[in-house]
Amino acid sequence: MARMKFYCDAERCIECNACVTACKNENDIPWGVNRRRVVTIKDGEQGERSLSVACMHCSDAPCAAVCPVDCFYTTGDGIVLHDKDICIGCGYCFYACPFGAPQFPKDAAFASRGKMDKCTFCAGGPEEDNSSDEFKKYGRNRISEGKLPLCAEMCSTKALLAGDADVISDIYRKRIVNRGGSAFNWGVSSNIKG
Amino acid sequence: MRIQTLLLLFCLVLPQLSSAAGPPKSQDSPQGVSSINPGADLWREVRQRDGEILEGISQVKSVDSGFLINARGDEWARFRITKLSSYGGIAIAAIFVIVTLLYVVRGKIPIEGGLSGRMVRRFTDYERIVHWTLAIVFLFLAITGLILLLGKSLLLPILGKEVFSLFASASKEGHNLFGPLFLVSLIMMFLSFARRNIYENGDLTWLLKGGGLIGKGHVSGGFFNMGEKTWYWMVILIGFVIAISGLILVSPFFGQGRWIMELSHVVHTIGALILMTVSVGHMYLGSIGSEGALEGMKSGYVDINWADAHHDRWGKVCHDENLIVSAEDYARLQGRKPGDTGELATEQGK
Numbered sequence: 001m002a003r004m005k006f007y008c009d010a011e012r013c014i015e016c017n018a019c020v021t022a023c024k025n026e027n028d029i030p031w032g033v034n035r036r037r038v039v040t041i042k043d044g045e046q047g048e049r050s051l052s053v054a055c056m057h058c059s060d061a062p063c064a065a066v067c068p069v070d071c072f073y074t075t076g077d078g079i080v081l082h083d084k085d086i087c088i089g090c091g092y093c094f095y096a097c098p099f100g101a102p103q104f105p106k107d108a109a110f111a112s113r114g115k116m117d118k119c120t121f122c123a124g125g126p127e128e129d130n131s132s133d134e135f136k137k138y139g140r141n142r143i144s145e146g147k148l149p150l151c152a153e154m155c156s157t158k159a160l161l162a163g164d165a166d167v168i169s170d171i172y173r174k175r176i177v178n179r180g181g182s183a184f185n186w187g188v189s190s191n192i193k194g
Numbered sequence: 195m196r197i198q199t200l201l202l203l204f205c206l207v208l209p210q211l212s213s214a215a216g217p218p219k220s221q222d223s224p225q226g227v228s229s230i231n232p233g234a235d236l237w238r239e240v241r242q243r244d245g246e247i248l249e250g251i252s253q254v255k256s257v258d259s260g261f262l263i264n265a266r267g268d269e270w271a272r273f274r275i276t277k278l279s280s281y282g283g284i285a286i287a288a289i290f291v292i293v294t295l296l297y298v299v300r301g302k303i304p305i306e307g308g309l310s311g312r313m314v315r316r317f318t319d320y321e322r323i324v325h326w327t328l329a330i331v332f333l334f335l336a337i338t339g340l341i342l343l344l345g346k347s348l349l350l351p352i353l354g355k356e357v358f359s360l361f362a363s364a365s366k367e368g369h370n371l372f373g374p375l376f377l378v379s380l381i382m383m384f385l386s387f388a389r390r391n392i393y394e395n396g397d398l399t400w401l402l403k404g405g406g407l408i409g410k411g412h413v414s415g416g417f418f419n420m421g422e423k424t425w426y427w428m429v430i431l432i433g434f435v436i437a438i439s440g441l442i443l444v445s446p447f448f449g450q451g452r453w454i455m456e457l458s459h460v461v462h463t464i465g466a467l468i469l470m471t472v473s474v475g476h477m478y479l480g481s482i483g484s485e486g487a488l489e490g491m492k493s494g495y496v497d498i499n500w501a502d503a504h505h506d507r508w509g510k511v512c513h514d515e516n517l518i519v520s521a522e523d524y525a526r527l528q529g530r531k532p533g534d535t536g537e538l539a540t541e542q543g544k
Contacts, residue, residue, distance in 0.1 A: 037259055040251050041262065092274075
């Protein structure tokens with residue numbers, strides 16, 4: 001079985017935010033929610049890096065552990081999904097997640113929280129594959145069509161990789177070898193000296 | 195052979211030594227050329243391993259969107275699962291066991307000399323309404339809160355995900371709706387009972403005698419004894435903390451970050467667990483634990499013998515000021531006599 005993972009190459013990400021836009025468009029995400037975001041560290045300083053983050057589909061997911069109604073489940077491909085029919089919108093997964101992936105839709109009155117929304121690795125939800133119900137709740141199910149998440153598929157610099165962990169790490173390993181620079185840089189090339 | 199053993203030992207100790215020294219900030223290449231590792235330092239800061247939080251910027255403007263990794267979230271989740279849920283459940287179970295044991299060992303504490311039938315007014319209608327409003331709201335919030343805290347381990351395996359989700363969803367909505375009412379009734383409770391709950395002379399003696407649990411006989415007490423006063427101030431102080439932290443949790447639109455939410459949640463839960471635990475003791479002593487006590491909150495009147503036994507200083511005032519209502523008058527006030535309507539009884543009760 002595959003173990004689906006995202007990987008964002010900090011050396012390649014140019015903070016174009018196209019992954020954010022593509023995700024929002026493809027999955028018809030509710031207002032106020034962004035399943036993916038690009039974070040830039042040390043913006044404008046030496047050593048600036050950008051990374052695109054969404055749900056990392058953890059093997060031992062804190063959201064699933066803390067959920068009071070146990071609505072999270074991991075698919076055979078290692079994708080962490082949640083059942084919006086079970087979710088009560090308490091927000092605990094948002095507090096527990098290291099990446100800030102699950103979020104509240106903010107459209108209800110008095111800021112009352114709807115069901116949580118999070119990245120599905122473009123794998124939909126527990127509903128029938130590609131049904132309108134599934135699209136309404138979770139967005140596109142590209143995995144069922146044999147496609148990978150759109151954010152990674154359309155990344156112009158191929159910074160964002162998605163797929164089986166073995167394949168991803170092979171691609172990344174080749175990049176490290178070909179990229180040059182110091183082998184002691186742990187994969188982040190830099191010309192900063194001293 | 196010896197050298198091999200020494201080498202093995204060295205290999206075993208080395209990683210511990212290097213980890214004790216903390217992660218190296220830079221590494222020297224074998225050629226002796228100094229090569230700082232900016233990547234390692236950067237990601238270490240992002241992961242908040244040195245306690246420093248490196249916040250980036252993001253075009254997505256939402257709460258905490260600039261943080262790549264929130265390491266505290268997992269700590270909070272672990273704390274909730276391993277400490278709050280388990281110890282909280284144990285505390286609630288333990289107080290019920292303690293109360294049951296107390297009832298088995300001590301039984302209902304009787305009034306010396308039995309009930310006289312002559313009553314004395316203890317609480318006004320307004321005070322009773324305040325008490326029962328707070329009590330009902332508190333119980334509702336306690337049960338719905340416990341469903342959210344313990345339901346996953348206790349109810350979910352029995353009910354199944356679908357049915358439990360309905361319960362939990364209703365609990366969450368109910369908890370959020372009734373939460374603000376708790377603050378309102380808490381303020382009413384503070385305003386109407388605060389003056390009589392100020393500590394006074396003699397309260398320390400009550401504490402030293404364990405409220406009558408140690409030794410024989412009753413301990414001297416005023417209108418409220420020291421235990422009741424302490425419970426009152428616990429309700430007021432912890433109640434306000436719970437209410438404020440609850441309002442922070444229920445209104446996520448002031449831009450409060452996850453750290454504040456996690457902290458509020460922990461404070462909210464610990465405070466609520468303390469109040470829930472002690473409230474079981476309060477309910478026990480106010481009902482089956484002590485004869486004649488519940489009457490005060492039911493009708494507003496208590497038996498004068500009960501007052502003399504449990505609150506002798508207040509009882510003395512009642513005797514001195516001649517506030518005692520005879521058994522017949524009391525029956526009439528309660529509308530027990532045929533012909534008397536309930537409405538009249540309440541009117542006269544005022």
